[in-house]
Amino acid sequence: DAGVIQSPRHEVTEMGQEVTLRCKPISGHNSLFWYRQTMMRGLELLIYFNNNVPIDDSGMPEDRFSAKMPNASFSTLKIQPSEPRDSAVYFCASSSVTDTQYFGPGTRLTVL
């Protein structure tokens, strides 16, 4: 079974550039979550969707971050413009009504 799929796995970009991270949740899951993990702050919830609708984006650090879920099988997290402090591993997770979240492999973002 395919788990949560994220792309790219690694992204290196320069400050000021736009970055788009992509996620395909597990088929049939109706909730999708974006997390950021750093050494300093640990695992932080950025935003989550239920049935493609954003429910809580209070974890999004600032207006440079935006997330969309145009359909049940795809979501993007965009950072524009990117800054060095955005460097982190970004995880996508999905869940069904059972509450168990399944995580993707993550995207390691480095902003120079």
Place this chain on the structure above:
Amino acid sequence: GESVGLHLPTLSVQEGDNSIINCAYSNSASDYFIWYKQESGKGPQFIIDIRSNMDKRQGQRVTVLLNKTVKHLSLQIAATQPGDSAVYFCAEKGSGNTPLVFGKGTRLSVIA
């Protein structure tokens, strides 16, 4: 790189011994609890979960214990193996459409 980060509690155990990882949760209304394992360079991986109507649940080599009176959760790993070395996170969830709330994690180091 960062020289200061989260200070994760570390548990060192001898291969073959049993491990017990503890977690204190914050919300007395939480009714779902889950343990994740995160190996270096990978996303958190589901290990075992438990609902608040239970106080113990067993899996393969793992047992989760829930003490709602003192809001304490533990993960027991039997016959710990080198492959068990990872960071372990507990997470709690309230009822309804609420996200998981993650703990800071505990690093398990298995000494061969």
